[in-house]
Amino acid sequence: MKTKYWVNPLLVFLLIALCQTVTLGQGVQEGTLRVEGEVSQPLTFQAADLAKLKRTEVKAKDHDEKEHSFSGYVIADILQQAGAAMGPQLRGKNMNKYLLVKAKDGYQVVFALAELDSGFTDRTILLADRQDGKPIPADKGPFRIIVPGEKKHARWTWGVTSFLVRSAKD
DSSP, X not given: OOOOOOOOHHHHHHHHHHHHHHHHTTTOOTTEEEEEESOSSOEEEEXXXXXXXXXXXXXXXXXXXXXEEEXXXXXXXXXXXXXXXXXXXXXXXGGGXXXXXXXXXXXXXXXXXXXXXXXXXXXXXXXXXEETTEEOOTTTOSOEEEOTTOSSOTTOOBSEEEEEEEEOOO
């Protein structure tokens, strides 16, 4: 006598969705930042690696329209560690390069490398890990992009997991 098996279609769907989620998240651990793309040395930074960089503090109005103190690391410094075209290298053919910032929820934003380089701007764009002296809350951290002076907070990205340097092509 053959045994018949009944398969719940909803359960199959949920199992497939779970497998896709695990696959999409591979290589990204909580508290790490991956820097890759058009860099000479792709890197994965742990919090301890970032702590070796100079810590910077900026004051800026958050979504709540209140001024807060954010501290963390200048994005240009992180990119230089990975060998992105910054400083004197950021001219000519390298002027079409940009940074794609990716977050754990799939959100993505773009910055031209010139927006991040102190040779082009006085604005400091930060990868923050602290707000008002406390770690960024778990639902928004551990890393967050802070862009002082922008009228809209659309590029203030929460849950940053990776930086990807690319070139714009026609």
